[in-house]
Amino acid sequence: MSDAVLPIGEADELLSVPRELPVGTVGVHASGWWGMWCVIATESALFAYLLMTYLYLDLQARGSWPPGGPPSLMLALPNTFVLIASSVAVGLAESAMRTGSRMRATIGLLCGAALGIIFVGIQLLEWKRKPFSFESELYGSVYFTVTGFHMAHVVVGILVLLALALWSGLGYFDRVRHGPVSIGSVYWHFVDVVWLFVFAMLYLAPHARSL
Amino acid sequence: MALRQDYRVPAIAVAGYDSALAAKLEAIWRTPPGWRGVLSSVDHKTIGIRYFVTAFAFLILGGLEALAMRLQLAGPQLRLLTPGQYNQLFTMHGISMIFLYAGPVLSGFSNYLWPLLLGSRDMAFPRVNALSYWTYLFAGLFIYSSFLVGSAPNAGWFNYVPIASREFDAGPNIDFYALGMIFLGFSTTVGSVNFIVTLLRTRAPGMSLNRLPILVWGTMTASIANVLVIPCVSLAFLMLWFDRQLGTQFFNPHGGGQPLLWQHLFWMFGHPWVYAVVLPAMGIVSDGLPTFCRRPLVGYTLVALSTVGTMALGFGVWLHHMFATGLPAMALSFFSGASIIIALPSAVAVFAWLATIASGRPVFTTAFLFFSSFIVLFVIGGVSGFMTASVPVDWQLTQTYFVVAHLHYVLIGINVFPVAGGVYYWFPKVTGRLLDKRLGRWNFWTMFLGFNVAFFPMHIAGLMGMPRRIYTYPPDVGWSAVNLITSIASFAFAVGVLLLLLNIGVSLRRGALAGANPWDAPTLEWSTPSPPPEYNFVVIPTIASRHPLWEEQLGEVEPQSRSRLDQGYVLDEGRETMGTTALDAEPDVILRMPSDSYVPLAFALAMSVSFVGLLLQHPTFAGVGVILMAAALVAWLWPERRLAQTAAAPVAEAQHV
Secondary structure, three states: OOOOOOOOOHHHHHHHOOOOEEEOOOOOOOHHHHHHHHHHHHHHHHHHHHHHHHHHHHHHOOOOOOOOOOOOOOOHHHHHHHHHHHHHHHHHHHHHHHOOOHHHHHHHHHHHHHHHHHHHHHHHHHHHHOOOOOOOOHHHHHHHHHHHHHHHHHHHHHHHHHHHHHHHHOOOOOOOOOHHHHHHHHHHHHHHHHHHHHHHHHHHHHHHHHO | OOOOOOEEOOOEEEOOOOOHHHHHHHHHHOOOOHHHHHHHOOOHHHHHHHHHHHHHHHHHHHHHHHHHHHHHHOOOOOOOOOHHHHHHHHHHHHHHHHHHHHHHHHHHHHHHHHHHHHOOOOOOOHHHHHHHHHHHHHHHHHHHHHHHHOOOOOOOOOOOOOOOOOOOOOOOHHHHHHHHHHHHHHHHHHHHHHHHHHHHHOOOOOOOHHHOOHHHHHHHHHHHHHHHHHHHHHHHHHHHHHHHHHOOOOOOHHHOOOHHHHHHHHHHHHHHHHHHOOHHHHHHHHHHHHHHHOOOOOOHHHHHHHHHHHHHHHOOOHHHHOHHHOOOHHHHHHHHHHHHHOHHHHHHHHHHHHHHHHHOOOOOOHHHHHHHHHHHHHHHHHHHHHHHOOHHHHHHHOOEHHHHHHHHHHHHHHHHHHHHHHHHHHHHHHHOEOOOHHHHHHHHHHHHHHHHHHHHHHHHHHHOOOEOOOOOOOHHHOOHHHHHHHHHHHHHHHHHHHHHHHHHHHHHHHOOEOOOOOOOOOOHHHHOOOOOOOOOOOOEEEOOOOOOOOHHHHOOOOHHHOOEEEEEEOOOOOOEEEEEOOOOOOEEEEEEOOOOOOHHHHHHHHHHHHHHHHHOOOHHHHHHHHHHHHHHHHHHHOOOOOOOOOOOOOHHHHHHO
């Protein structure tokens, strides 16, 4: 500790006021919180390039786009609501964790993961019903690449939610230290928001155009 | 001290590098000796040196490829190389220099220097730093392993379709490149994220944004750009690989695909990448040059803003690589204008450097010679770039040696020369010894003359109409003399680079001892011993100006307001460093830092397994790699008590302790 009496200056001002500081992952003071936002930035860029590729091929296409007319919304629309519901569940889980309610948080995370799995199941059904394939035509290539990328992110997100549910169940987190839950849930919300863009571009826009 | 506290008031002390505190920190931060340390170290200085050495190895490989090409082009109609071999050599030369040397070598500098410049004990994510290095190394080896099967990438570094499609290039050559670039892109991305968060979180208290060294501005700008554009090229290469191996139609004109889409995606990444490999190097000069001019950089704020401005404009100029592809005139005009305007921020930096030299008292060290000559090369490379930014000039010169001359003035002039200067500048900090001055003079003049005599005539070859990437030329077109001059001088340039390596080798053993601050330099890294201890700073310094070590002689800061280097936060309860707020750098959190770990290496190896599996089209192999990656990630992220990531223990458990 400094015993000498030091003149007051900017540096001293910083040093002379004793500050109580959080140690490690308190709330979202973790570096990982910032790291996750950087990951979201680079992943957002990735999806922007994917959708730009889709639009470029759309605008340059010689025939109709999509080739068989606008895609059916029968599965995709309800599935979108499944994903939004999962975000609500994860959001509730995170705020439950912030008030220290471990049980509710664990259940919320598991519900989020379960809804994510339902989304994947319905999406696989949707893929199976498509009359084109990944390599049969250009639209198929770009459709399966864009939705495939999103699906991969959902799968990663489900694994994240399950890991968080496990750790939460093991009592690793409380109302002070819940950084991983907040970080993981922001990733899940990101995956859901990206779907809204994908859904709007690949599913809704062709319908809007044919109105 | 209780193990489970959530908050604490950090102790403040006065302590030097010979104190008991220093010995305690030494024990806390020590990397295990031997192979364990080699495979598990997360120390940013170790990783920085590894980056640097690996990048130089790729520089030498790329240089040897270039020398082979120069032998082939030394005279007309030579038959040293077959056209096929020549294609592989110029492609690998480009890949090596642009992706495996120019970017990573700057990551080496920044990894080593950032925490020292910022007054921190490590980067924000030490294990990610190790991961970034291992994946860089493995991606580089992955691409280079193509030589082992005689099928190196051979469609040029920008790899245009349809020449790079399976129809015209059936072997595995392009697959090595496509998968290797996705692999390398991962490394660059995680490294960039680490730089961004390090900048936002781990600056010493008081180091607000307007007190950052320009190198930090350069690397930060490049990192933000990388985060935004690497996905573009990774996606492009993935779609190309899909086209080649899974039969998709993205770039296949027979199936309605768009070959031009490749060029857009490649250059939307490619042009910002050019700035990513020059802006940090310009930062090296902006920080090093003033030390040898004995005055602060002229126009700090303008140079910092021009760094960011160059990059901002750099996102909007990619089409100037595609002027000859038949795009609409409106698009050409816009991108031509943007490419010309980008000269403005570059000129701001040039005049700032010139004014720094003119108004300073230059000390003609080897580093100064490299830094000041860089300005000349930057102007030459800038002017030839300015010329080709004009559409009609570009139509005349595109695909000729003029462009080859331009890009080498840019990449060697703005990357290799600052890097060489940076080596002379920081070698004493890294090793504790000075590089030899006499050998340094020989080194500089051989490189400078060799470079200019080799590459300036390429402008003329281009104006005479010599196309790039031809493996030979007829004797009666008048290109023989310029090519012979270029070939001879390129060997002189190579000798110059060898002299640098020789100087490093000799001085490592016999160089004069440097002490902490041999150049009387102003920035924070020079306040540490040479080489710095693993924990960097005994106490976290508090910063009051842009030049913490020059405050006394500059008299800009009142004595009572000066930076505190020997008094500050102690942070010695395990590996800790100070987390500060993003803009004002006020103390915000005590960051718990991870210890050395094998997990980054394990993750990188698992990722290599995946990519080899994809290359061999072996789904099980690739799948096993993915499962191993997931396992490594779970182990990595498992909340640790030591890192203060888990909740306070229940009272019963606390009583056990």
